[in-house]
Structures are given as C-alpha cells and as structure tokens.
C-alpha cells in the first residue's frame with residue numbers, strides 16, 4: 001500500500017513536467033505562474049506577458065499590469081473591456097476571464113492572449129486552471 005502511494009506520487013510529478021512543456025519549472029502556485037508565464041518568455045518563442053502588460057504599458061493593453069501587483073490585478077478584479085467579467089474567480093476557471101482570453105473562447109472582447117501568439121499550450125493553461133480551481137491562492 002505504501003509503495004502504491006509513493007508510485008502514484010512519482011507518476012503525478014512526471015505527468016506535470018510532461019504537460020508543462022516549454023516551461024518545465026511551472027507548478028501549480030501563483031509564484032510559479034508569475035515567474036514562468038507572466039514575467040518570462042518560454043522556449044517555444046512565446047514572449048512574457050509583461051512585454052505588453054507592464055506597469056508602463058498597461059493602459060494600452062486592457063488596463064492590465066502583470067508586473068508590480070499581478071495578484072490584485074487578477075483575483076477578484078473586474079475586466080476592463082468585457083463588462084461584468086471578472087479576471088480570476090477563485091474556484092471557477094471557466095468563469096474566469098483570464099482563462100477565457102487564454103483559450104480564445106467565444107464571448108471575449110478583443111483577441112486571444114498572448115496577443116498575436118504563440119499561445120500557451122493546453123498543458124500550461126491546465127496549470128493555471130488548476131491554480132484557480134484550488135482557490136487562486138496567493139501562494
């Protein structure tokens with residue numbers, strides 16, 4: 001029984017690094033999402049979100065800065081372009097405008113993010129989804 005649990009744990013870690021692809025260090029925590037997705041480019045040629053969503057450029061880019069106060073800019077924060085939408089709703093990835101923009105869903109205002117691509121991989125998005133599902137903690 002102990003061996004089974006240990007194996008399952010190992011299999012989980014392995015699965016996570018397989019899905020995170022061009023951001024191998026990405027884990028389900030806000031600190032990691034900030035460091036590996038928002039602030040940095042990845043090995044697939046995707047620019048960091050902050051190349052547009054910096055403090056200085058935020059007003060040209062949906063009023064969203066992911067530089068100085070990324071957590072408060074997202075969690076419970078109203079979207080600028082889509083009336084009534086909230087960027088991140090803890091526990092509700094589908095309802096979170098951040099996820100809708102990253103997946104390019106119908107009903108978004110403007111473009112799929114990152115603007116002009118390359119877009120995040122399904123694996124990268126699934127890590128952000130999981131973080132929201134687990135309550136979008138500032139961890």
Ligand code: HEC
Pocket residue numbers: 037038047048049050051052053060061062063064078079080081082087097098101109110111112113114115116120
């Ligand atoms: C090349 C510039 C550029 C990059 C890179 C970029 N964005 Fe954007 N973003 C924009 C622009 C311009 C807008 C406003 C127009 C729109 O919504 O299409 C925007 C809007 C948004 C919005 C909606 C803001 C609101 O409240 O209406 C979200 C959420 C967002 N971006 C998230 C991201 C994330 C997350 C990344 C990185 C994975 C990213 N963006 C990368 C240019 C960019």
